[in-house]
Amino acid sequence: MDEDDAIEALENLGLSNYEAKVFTALQKLGTGTARDVHRTTDVPRSQVYGAAESLQDRGLVEVQQSKPIQYRPVSLEAAESHLRGEFERTQERAFDYLEAARQQRGDGDERREDIWTVHGRASIDGRIEQLLAEAEDRVLFALGEDADPVGETIADCLRKLAASGVTVNVVGDDDVAEQFADSGVAVQQLPIDHPHADDPVGRVVVVDGEMILLSVRDERDDPELDEETAIWSSRTGIAAVLIQLIDGGLGEALSV
Numbered sequence: 302m303d304e305d306d307a308i309e310a311l312e313n314l315g316l317s318n319y320e321a322k323v324f325t326a327l328q329k330l331g332t333g334t335a336r337d338v339h340r341t342t343d344v345p346r347s348q349v350y351g352a353a354e355s356l357q358d359r360g361l362v363e364v365q366q367s368k369p370i371q372y373r374p375v376s377l378e379a380a381e382s383h384l385r386g387e388f389e390r391t392q393e394r395a396f397d398y399l400e401a402a403r404q405q406r407g408d409g410d411e412r413r414e415d416i417w418t419v420h421g422r423a424s425i426d427g428r429i430e431q432l433l434a435e436a437e438d439r440v441l442f443a444l445g446e447d448a449d450p451v452g453e454t455i456a457d458c459l460r461k462l463a464a465s466g467v468t469v470n471v472v473g474d475d476d477v478a479e480q481f482a483d484s485g486v487a488v489q490q491l492p493i494d495h496p497h498a499d500d501p502v503g504r505v506v507v508v509d510g511e512m513i514l515l516s517v518r519d520e521r522d523d524p525e526l527d528e529e530t531a532i533w534s535s536r537t538g539i540a541a542v543l544i545q546l547i548d549g550g551l552g553e554a555l556s557v
Contacts, residue, residue, distance in 0.1 A: 314384045319344050319352040327374040334369045415539040425531045429506050433458045436467050438509045443472035445502030460484045503529050511536045513543050
């Protein structure tokens with residue numbers, strides 16, 4: 302990473318272009334005046350004062366009231382802590398607003414659509430967690446052949462549901478059985494000769510016989526580059542049909 306990359310990264314963390322350049326210049330100088338900063342960077346001297354004052358307000362620069370005024374950056378550890386805190390607070394405010402906007406909209410739009418597509422493991426994990434949060438009666442969670450293990454966050458959700466009285470059935474291998482040992486989660490295995498064992502199925506989630514998520518894996522030569530795409534539907538005719546197909550196609554082990 303060169304200086305331009307570092308300045309761009311600081312901008313991504315919330316600093317203006319001039320603030321990022323002044324802060325970077327002060328790291329080189331240690332202590333300096335507006336003239337020193339101007340000579341080190343392309344920030345106009347008249348703009349150094351405002352940028353330095355803003356950095357002081359952010360807790361990133363100390364100011365010595367001398368003639369001329371001297372500026373000194375805080376330690377990198379302190380700067381990192383301040384910027385991380387600002388970033389997290391900004392993120393929280395943004396997502397608080399987005400959540401409020403979503404609640405005003407309600408779930409009507411999702412219910413009107415028959416089927417939705419989600420791409421990427423993290424996004425799919427999030428959708429599975431949302432579906433599980435609505436479970437009241439029973440849950441089926443099935444892993445395809447050679448699928449990734451059950452993530453601990455989802456596994457914890459399944460354990461808590463089972464402990465609360467929800468019937469939770471998980472279909473997986475011996476490692477999955479060990480993962481849910483000593484919990485209320487029932488683990489079953491597909492027969493070795495199951496006709497769909499070689500399909501690129503990732504995960505199947507059925508909640509209360511009304512909501513379903515089905516993912517498939519796009520296998521690559523490098524396992525780390527494997528991708529996952531899922532479709533999901535909730536309380537729709539499409540969901541009912543898919544659940545029936547899963548029930549009939551995968552047999553008693555996946556009975557919902």
